[in-house]
Amino acid sequence: MFIDRAKIIVTSGAGGDGMVSFRREKYVPRGGPSGGDGGKGGSVIVVANPDLNTLVNFRRHRHFTANKGENGGAKEMFGKNAEDVIVEVPLGTMIYDNKTGELLADMTQEGQRAVIVKGGHGGRGNSHFATSAVRAPTFAEKGEPGEQKEIRLELKILADVGLLGFPSVGKSSFLKKVSAAKPEVAAYHFTTLSPILGVVSLDDERNFVVADIPGLIEGASQGVGLGDEFLRHVERTKVLIHILDAAGSEGRDPFDDFNIINNELSLYSPKLLQKKQIVAANKIDLIQDPKVLDDLRSKIEAKGYEFFPISTLTGEGIRPLLESVWDLLQEIPDVQNEESEKVIVYEEPKEEFTVEVKDGVFYITGKRIEKLVSMTNFEDYVSLRRFDRAWKFMGIDKLLKKNGIQEGDTVNLYGTEFTFSDNRNQEETEE
Known part of the structure; x- marks a missing residue:
């Protein structure tokens, strides 16, 4: 699961x-x-x-x-x-x-x-x-x-390459063909219900990770077909392989599919369309008329994308496609996701004191005052005097006066209550 x-x-x-x-x-x-x-x-x-x-x-x-x-x-x-x-x-x-x-x-x-x-x-x-x-x-x-x-x-899975495309265009078959991954392959939609990773080895020194991204259909960015659950995984990839059913064996036009998926990428995040994308026209073994493939090629290349006819059944055209993907990966700097550059380890922000008045009681909150209260033994006189000095050093008295506190009003510090008195400060000054 x-x-x-x-x-x-x-x-x-x-x-x-x-x-x-x-x-x-x-x-x-x-x-x-x-x-x-x-x-x-x-x-x-x-x-x-x-x-x-x-x-x-x-x-x-x-x-x-x-x-x-x-x-x-x-x-x-x-x-x-x-x-x-x-x-x-x-x-x-x-x-x-x-x-x-x-x-x-x-x-x-x-x-x-x-x-x-x-x-x-x-x-x-x-x-x-x-x-x-x-x-x-x-x-x-x-x-x-x-x-x-x-x-x-x-x-968000970490992969060099992400596979895009409608269900049943051959993404799982492609991943199974080029790697040791064993995705389920069947002739029905949404066979793959989770991203699957595979490692492609062109030779001993050239390897990259490919992820099959499932659930992408029209409306994916709004959650149709589980699309919004998996589109986030595309954000981590460097290169996208957009697989089309060039033969139209599902009764859909492959160029329409291409535009629909790219539109969903744009709706989810415009940055996804800026990623390098290669188009793989699959199932060419089922095409009888060469003009069908030529027409699709001209439409795709007119939009500025590389076009590779392939067959996951026979393996035709897959090696040139993988070589092109490798070349693209070398051109793209190995830089982490922008969010990960900004934040790696969380640091607790400094929280200022806040005063809220309810039913005549002045409630003070803030990390420093919470820490001071929890570490003070209020039953010990010397410890209490030390608390008073810390209280004054933090400027709590000034903050309370700014919020209208009067002699004898009640102050609540995380459940511990005090009676406010200016005389306390005068006694400390005389000492």
């Missing part, structure tokens, strides 16, 4: 909490703080695996969750880092944030790795917070929280 789209949920692990501990050695009467740091939470990393060719594994396995880092220990013992979770995908998989639609990674190279959600950093133990004024800090940081995303995977 071929599956080229999937949605999964990935969750990274939180960092381990820092430890509050003090030295208790026998001959050290005033032992200082010795709490160790928490370990780093596990990340979720996507890796491109060339041995995979479908996203079918994600139909049942949709949740990938990394573990939390180990908490810090006494005697400055660091907590153990959690292992990363590896998610393997086929080459050509594009990864999107399903909520924002943003492209996170484009997996076009073997072994390519993309960190989709990063594990949280471990909290620092109390040994980090000793100063000349506070020699025995009684607080430590909590671990940084992990992240969660729903991501959308879309597979």
Whole structure:
């Protein structure tokens, strides 16, 4: 079964909490703080695996969750880092944030790795917070929280050459003839329901990959005949071989077929028509009148395309066609898809603070404030004072005042509520 789209949920692990501990050695009467740091939470990393060719594994396995880092220990013992979770995908998989639609990674190279959600950093133990004024800090940081995303995977197969054409024109027969691929060949439409890859070997040093792109008929760009499910695979190819039923054995005019398919390419993406395209007029063994082939040749060449009469039954004309394809491939630079050039590995954008007022409560959101709240122990006085200083440094007070906050109003930070007071800032200044 071929599956080229999937949605999964990935969750990274939180960092381990820092430890509050003090030295208790026998001959050290005033032992200082010795709490160790928490370990780093596990990340979720996507890796491109060339041995995979479908996203079918994600139909049942949709949740990938990394573990939390180990908490810090006494005697400055660091907590153990959690292992990363590896998610393997086929080459050509594009990864999107399903909520924002943003492209996170484009997996076009073997072994390519993309960190989709990063594990949280471990909290620092109390040994980090000793100063000349506070020699025995009684607080430590909590671990940084992990992240969660729903991501959308879309597979676009990677091939040098794509085969175009209406059903039953001989695409599968052509692929079977020129490679070791074994597509199903039968005299009915839509025999092929998934893209099939084959490797063409002209000699020991000249090889290229060909993909049979199924489901293309009139209306394909709007989803008729499964066309929109497979047209995306054409985008990865460098050269297109447009196969026509030159004998009209299906009762259709081959030149009309040619125009219909190219029109569907244009409707899906105008860039597809800019790709190099060679026309292969198949089933010439069924043509009785040579004028039929000559007429088709003149119409195709008048549009500026190379024309090759072939027969997948007898093999006639196939070798010259493949040689021409190879020459074209050498002329086209080996450049990745434009989207993959722009974005390879996702980086979390910096998010500014936002304030929303509901029922008199001021809700503040933002990555930095979320991290600060989650790593603060609000039951410890020293930790709370440190939180106040960070709050002031971030300019949260100014932002709240700009949004009309008054003395005694309630502030909500990811479920933790405070009463706003200007006196707090004045007390800090006096200190």
